[in-house]
Amino acid sequence: MSSKILVSAPVSEKYMYCFEEFVNGLKGIEYDNFEIVLIADDMPNGNAAKENTERMLGKLKSEGFRIVLFRGWKRPAKE
Secondary structure: OOOOOOOOOOOHHHHHHHHHHHHHHHHHHOOOOEEEEEEEEEEOOHHHHHHHHHHHHHHHOOOOOOOOEOHHHOOOOOO
């Protein structure tokens, strides 16, 4: 069995413009044992951002991808 790899990507409303391209890129991966880790930056942005994240998650799952969603991380404070 091949080693598992993780493909991670940020998920945010500001990246919706390239989401389909991201999905198509994932479809082009010729490696069987991988999972996608999505890092959602939707917590401070309200329900609309969370709905977009859920739509992206649903689309990836419907394409057959194995997804891990990580929510609620905080950016370091700017000095």
